[in-house]
Amino acid sequence: MQKLPTKLYRAAQVRELDRIVMTECGIPGIELMSRAGNAVFRHLRIKWPNAKTISVFCGSGNNAGDGYIIAGLAVGVGLKVIVYALSDPENLKGNALIAYQDYIKAKGTVTPFQADMVIKADVLVDALFGTGLSKPVTGVYEQAIRNINKNQPNVIAVDVPSGLNSDTGNIMGCAVKATCTVTFIGLKQGLYTGLAADYCGEIIYSSLAVPKDVFKKVASNIYRVVKKTFPQRSRCTHKGDNGHVLIVGGDRGYSGAARMAGEAALRVGAGLVSVATHTEHAALLNLGRPELMCHGVGNAEQLSALLDKANVIVVGPGLGQSKWAAELFIAAIKSSKMLVIDADGLNLLAHVAEKHANWILTPHPGEAARLLQCATADVQQDRYTAAAAIQSKYGGIVVLKGTGTLIAGHDDIAVSTTGNPGMASGGMGDVLAGVIAGLIGQGFLPKDAAQQGVYLHGMAADLAVKQAGERGLLASDLMPYLRQLVN
Template sequence: MDRIAIQERGIPGFELMSRAGHEAFQRIKKQWPDARSVAVFCGSGNNAGDGYIIAALAVEAGLNVCVYAVSEPDKLTGDALSAYRKYSAAGGAVMPFQAGQAINTDVLVDALLGTGLDRPVTGLYAEAIQTINAHPSPVIAVDIPSGLNADTGNVMGCAVKAACTVTFIGLKQGLFTGQAAEYCGEICYAQLGVPEDVFMGLKASATRVVKTSLPRRDRCAHKGSCGHVLIIGGELGYSGAARMAGEAALRVGAGLVSIATRVGHAGLMNLNRPELMCHGVETAGQLAALLAKADVVVVGPGLGQSDWAKALFNAVISSAKLMIVDADGLNLLAASPTAKPDWILTPHPGEAGRLLNCTTAGIQQDRFAAALSIQVRYGGVAIVKGAGTLIASEHELAVSNTGNPGMASGGMGDVLSGVIAALLAQGLSLKDAAQQGVYNHGLAADLAVEKDGERGLLAGDLMPYLRQLVNE
């Protein structure tokens, strides 16, 4: 897009760089209006050029400014050299960066490394990143935090932890998943006046999920027209998972929810949620009648991997039902891989690793590639959960950025399965049910922590917010 804007639309590269610097400086003034000093860390490429523009604007605004150069500015070329000369002409000071030097400033600007990073950060650049991260003042990153991979969101050895990242022209997919949430802070976007047709002519590598409203219910709707969800799980000692999935499906609007579980649980599971229809099922044959009535099946919450679990799992995947496969259902699938076009798989990174016969670290190394690989191998829609959950369907890769660290507690995935199942039962497509389910699930968690904070958040705390969100 940079190339098209410059070569085909006639926007000079230095003009784009100047606009980028202006946008970043405006963000500094807006976010830290009382700042009186700025320290700008510049590297050797166009990212450094953005930094010198910011520094020049700060000098013109009367701030105390110092640029700490990791690369000699006289060795810059092209637009970056022009930006340095503009800063020098404004009377700006440049100091060669040295590890351990004392830096006294209100705001730090990270303009060290841009989006082209393809190897771990080492040497003086790594020392500069460590210096930035050790400083108590807030940091604004230019385009992307230095050290973060723009494609995967992974840290390349070390990376700047920013309070705010101002990114230009195209949003980089690596800003939205992997380790990015820990490093980017607030993400601000600036189009820099690039014409809309530049964007329309290129296919996005991924899309961000946005909330869409469910259609208004027909005034004559009844429970049979709102879908029947069947949850299969709850091995002895693990009844809570199926129970939470079932309640989530009810709260999101499924007309009927049945649970097939161990006989020992069936009479107790709905004591405090009598709307759930709980059935003791000990054989695959006993499951047949329940499967026949269901519109959507969730298999896996608390299922285990016993002979009982395997028998029920095999019965489900042999059926033609729409289904969500979660938890131990995914582990059983990994042991006997098969593909279906009409299911949604919901692995966390560990389960994703088992589905692809690799390590959890391998999944996290490139979550986008992992989601696509699962979808290609197993069909349907593949969700890879985590910070920046990914949803891969046949023709689209989407990322959802709702949710928070309070969700790192048991049962959250079970609730998600119930949410998606209810949306599917109410007529949404596999792709839309998966995307909207993930988005609303995370947003419900965000609403739940607003008052009381993230620690101690329980999966059950999401229920009232889920109901609120699907009625908006």
């Protein structure tokens, strides 16, 4: 598998990289376009070596120029090529026009696209839109995208799947569902969150041989999480060296959430884990995991002694929003300890709207919407902006869960690319909260604990589904893989 860069960019930043390459490095735009077309064609041949027919969809901008170069390369090796033009190629400008003219000189042909066409080819090339799309796709372009998605499973997208917003990962009306996407110069941040996972397919990167120094000239505070190697433990370590995690949660009927959070903290290496829960089931909570120290608490006063003993507190798994829950929540956030706030802890936080540096918030999109007092759709429309807004309002570290989970600090946002659809089941968030707390207990800095916790959580799920598939994956299925990964 290709090793991808960690730094991610907005579309405007990639355009600035392009400008620097052309004006300061002296590489002409047509040369960059040629390199891009060659990169796509090379990967097309690697992925589908037996393909005989290629259909290329070209729009009206520079992305179309890439498409005409790809088509010309295909003609040159004897493939049957059909280019479907969605605008008159004679009206193209600059380098895109040059690329079209070179394709015609190579005896290539162009067919104006019509909505009722039946498209049959071994591979379709999407060269309709690049990163400059700023409004929803309509008209003949919408028809072309729906035709592509309907007629062909083998689709390679040029730079970004047409219709996908390269900054947010959101869909601009409709978008091409690509088998793979070959993206250039700078990895676009929208390829890794939102709805992008259903549209990008495999992401392949080409720097187009741009000098490495160019990337130092455009600062970006968005990056992908990569797994860190955990330090080896001292032979003389003892349980007190590895943190004491306290889980506060488990109202009537929801004891399992607190139990899973506690076990997850243990499985990533916490030395001790206590659970403060409802008195009615405290004695039963650790029957299947006796290593958990479970305590029934009826009020904040009874919780106080447990708060004093802990290094890090998880508040929220199965907590509910009753008077009992609210009292324990307020007691927890008034402590000076590091906090991981999840689930109903976040719903309670939305009502008190406090801001602290010593907590990690782990909302899913619905909880994020409540924290921001907006609609869930608004959060999903631009996840980067939503994560940054929550961090600005509440402080600390914010983990906005979902496909392409975002981890926002006060000056940067990390994106985790692990995980799979099998994680869409109850209890996964409780396990994540426990994982993050367990890492903090062992001495990880909060940002590292959040980033590595999210990454390991998703990777554990990825390992778990290799055995039996995504459907039916349980949160507790992650436990043995979490232990494996931290070792």
